[in-house]
Amino acid sequence: MLKPDSLIFDMDGTLWDASETYTAAWNAGFKAMQINKTISRSDLDYMMGWERRRVLEHTFPDYPEEKKEQIYDAIVAAQDKLLPQTGGRLYEGVSAGIAQLATKYKLFILSNCPVNTINQFLTYTGLTPYITDQMAHGVNNMPKHHNIKLLQEKYALQNPVYVGDTEPDQVQSDLAGVPFVFVEYGFGQTEKYALKFSHFTQLTTYFMAL
Known part of the structure; x- marks a missing residue:
């Protein structure tokens, strides 16, 4: 792998864990829409990182598209209220690591989340000064490979x-044609990666030494 000039980070499961807040937002959205349904943290963790359409198809397979979108909007509205209050938990080493890495690389966040979520993450965690730019799926509803290329071009x-x-x-x-760096402490698994780290501090140490 060539020495990188920039690091683009996923957010949920990579930088922090906000599943408790997200779960509360989903259930608040259901209540607002008068839907007799609850979702658990494990249900939500299973879908973490999916694009919106896949999440809605999985969760509401029998609902018409318009109804799915109304439910999603209610969930996002609840999340926009809750996230600034209760936020999430940064993984160990992330705060110091991001500050260090920003002295050497351009840093970005790219996530399959609603439009406001990355800004809320940055405000809650105080990491705004270290991030060059960010891109949320909710901005254009495009897949990550498309949005990675947008950041590359910009x-x-x-x-x-x-x-x-x-x-x-x-x-x-x-x-997108870019190397993948896997952090194995998050929500998923994969057998394909250019590099793997079990702790964010290990990642920071590696890239600072290049």
């Missing part, structure tokens, strides 16, 4: 890597 990135925690992250990295 910032003339020559050798970016994508850091994530699931097999879909690996697949999207391959489609």
